[in-house]
Structures are given as C-alpha cells and as structure tokens.
Amino acid sequence: xxxxxxxxxxxxxxxxxxxxxxxxxxxxxxxxxxxxxxxxxxxxxxxxxxxxxxxxxxxxxxxxxxxxxxxxxxxxxxxxxxxxxxxxxxxxxxx
Numbered sequence: 001x002x003x004x005x006x007x008x009x010x011x012x013x014x015x016x017x018x019x020x021x022x023x024x025x026x027x028x029x030x031x032x033x034x035x036x037x038x039x040x041x042x043x044x045x046x047x048x049x050x051x052x053x054x055x056x057x058x059x060x061x062x063x064x065x066x067x068x069x070x071x072x073x074x075x076x077x078x079x080x081x082x083x084x085x086x087x088x089x090x091x092x093x094x095x
Contacts, residue, residue: 024048029089034068035060045071054089058082
C-alpha cells in the first residue's frame with residue numbers, strides 16, 4: 001500500500017480520496033473486500049464501475065449488500081475464487 005492513513009485520516013481526506021481515485025484509474029480491475037460494511041470500499045467500487053473498470057467482490061461469506069452485487073462483475077465468498085476471477089483482467093494488461 002503506497003498510502004496508509006489508517007488511524008490518522010483526519011486532515012488528509014483529499015490526499016486519501018484523490019490517491020485512491022488515481023489508483024483506480026491506473027488499474028485494469030478492482031478487487032474489493034466487502035467482508036464488513038465499509039463506506040470507502042463501497043464508494044471505490046461504485047467509482048470503478050462508473051469508470052468501466054471490472055469490480056470483483058470478495059465477501060468472506062457475508063451476505064452481500066444489493067449495491068455490492070449491482071456494481072460488481074462477480075461476487076465471491078472465497079478470496080481464492082475472487083483472485084482467480086480477477087486474473088484474466090490482469091493477464092489482459094500484459095497481453
């Protein structure tokens with residue numbers, strides 16, 4: 001992780017959000033961990049979907065919120081399955 005604001009995001013909101021948006025723009029696909037409710041991950045997934053970036057969601061077995069299902073190209077209980085689903089998008093970048 002290039003930026004780590006855990007525990008001290010206050011006062012760094014613009015840097016945090018703008019950095020996350022730049023990361024999304026520069027990637028081929030997004031792996032979103034929805035193992036617990038998280039507004040930031042939800043916003044990143046929504047932005048990714050709007051930017052036409054594939055969103056692969058990992059839930060860890062929790063019931064996905066309807067918005068998670070809506071913005072995701074696929075939803076997986078198991079992290080290994082989610083990684084397998086995102087691999088073709090990463091492979092497309094190197095082809």
